[in-house]
Amino acid sequence: MWAPYIWKNGELCEWEKAQVHVLSHALHYGTSIFEGLRAYEIGENACVLRPREHFERMLFSCRVARAPSPLDVDQWIEATAATLRANEHRAAYIRPLVYRGLGETLGLDGRSGPIETIVATVPWATYFGADALERGIDAQVSSWRRPGAGAVSALAKIGGHYAEAQMVLAEAKDNGFAEGIMLDQMGHVTEGSGQNIFLVIGDELITPGLGDSILEGVTRNCIRTIAADLGITVREATTPRDLLYKADEIFFTGTAVEVCPVRSVDRIIVGEGRMGPVTRAIQQMFFGIVTGALPDKWGWLEPVCIEPLMQERRAV
Numbered sequence: 306m307w308a309p310y311i312w313k314n315g316e317l318c319e320w321e322k323a324q325v326h327v328l329s330h331a332l333h334y335g336t337s338i339f340e341g342l343r344a345y346e347i348g349e350n351a352c353v354l355r356p357r358e359h360f361e362r363m364l365f366s367c368r369v370a371r372a373p374s375p376l377d378v379d380q381w382i383e384a385t386a387a388t389l390r391a392n393e394h395r396a397a398y399i400r401p402l403v404y405r406g407l408g409e410t411l412g413l414d415g416r417s418g419p420i421e422t423i424v425a426t427v428p429w430a431t432y433f434g435a436d437a438l439e440r441g442i443d444a445q446v447s448s449w450r451r452p453g454a455g456a457v458s459a460l461a462k463i464g465g466h467y468a469e470a471q472m473v474l475a476e477a478k479d480n481g482f483a484e485g486i487m488l489d490q491m492g493h494v495t496e497g498s499g500q501n502i503f504l505v506i507g508d509e510l511i512t513p514g515l516g517d518s519i520l521e522g523v524t525r526n527c528i529r530t531i532a533a534d535l536g537i538t539v540r541e542a543t544t545p546r547d548l549l550y551k552a553d554e555i556f557f558t559g560t561a562v563e564v565c566p567v568r569s570v571d572r573i574i575v576g577e578g579r580m581g582p583v584t585r586a587i588q589q590m591f592f593g594i595v596t597g598a599l600p601d602k603w604g605w606l607e608p609v610c611i612e613p614l615m616q617e618r619r620a621v
């Protein structure tokens with residue numbers, strides 16, 4: 306058990322009772338829409354990083370998947386706060402999910418089936434392990450290409466799309482790397498299996514654009530804001546594969562990976578093989594804000610006070 310409670314269809318449910326039927330549509334056809342958020346512990350609070358942006362993206366993904374969300378952004382935020390409180394989680398990875406449940410048919414058009422919703426909060430520290438945020442990780446260019454624009458909606462976070470991402474990650478790990486980088490059908494860099502990518506080249510920070518088959522990461526947006534604040538020029542650019550071997554620094558960004566340096570690609574050392582100064586400056590500011598060491602000057606954190614429920618529980 307990772308947490309005592311999961312919020313399901315409007316109420317908190319004990320871990321063991323949060324079940325799905327084996328003929329649920331989502332299990333067969335990937336008809337689920339999800340998000341990944343993080344809460345950081347600051348004092349008594351679980352501070353959720355940019356929940357509004359995450360849930361706006363979730364509602365967009367639901368529109369693309371034609372699976373309407375029964376909750377609006379504020380209701381998702383309330384459900385998240387209730388789950389964090391019930392689990393007494395101040396630091397957590399948060400997983401909201403909308404999925405097609407058991408309908409009247411096993412057919413591909415699952416729209417007769419119910420829309421189900423959950424929010425789970427689980428403890429989850431660093432994605433690539435304790436050292437990775439300082440030492441960086443080794444990545445490979447995957448042999449799997451991202452489906453072209455128009456084949457799937459890269460901008461929507463739909464469960465079925467992640468069948469490919471899992472193959473990318475498994476292939477990379479089996480080959481001795483921590484992560485895979487996907488190229489698109491034209492051979493341009495897109496992103497990692499679950500994170501966006503930035504390249505430092507000279508005095509510029511480059512990242513693939515929204516037309517390059519990427520998810521529009523919330524962390525990517527934080528990093529662009531931080532970089533601009535630090536006086537670093539950020540440019541969205543279609544990125545040929547060989548720039549990965551030319552870059553002075555490379556880093557991944559995402560809710561799970563946070564800001565993680567890449568020290569080699571395809572066993573070619575990036576820069577000096579350790580975290581470079583641009584990555585360090587950006588990473589320091591990001592962690593400064595989410596840990597409360599620096600002011601939250603862009604209002605990214607939404608605090609959820611965990612203490613009152615703990616007191617109520619103790620009183621019972």
Ligand SMILES: Cc1ncc(COP(=O)(O)O)c(C=O)c1O
Pocket residue numbers: 341496497498499500501519520521522523524525558559560561
């Ligand atoms: C494919 C993909 N790209 C990028 C990201 C990073 O997005 P965010 O920063 O919003 O977590 C994620 C994570 O959700 C992802 O799954």
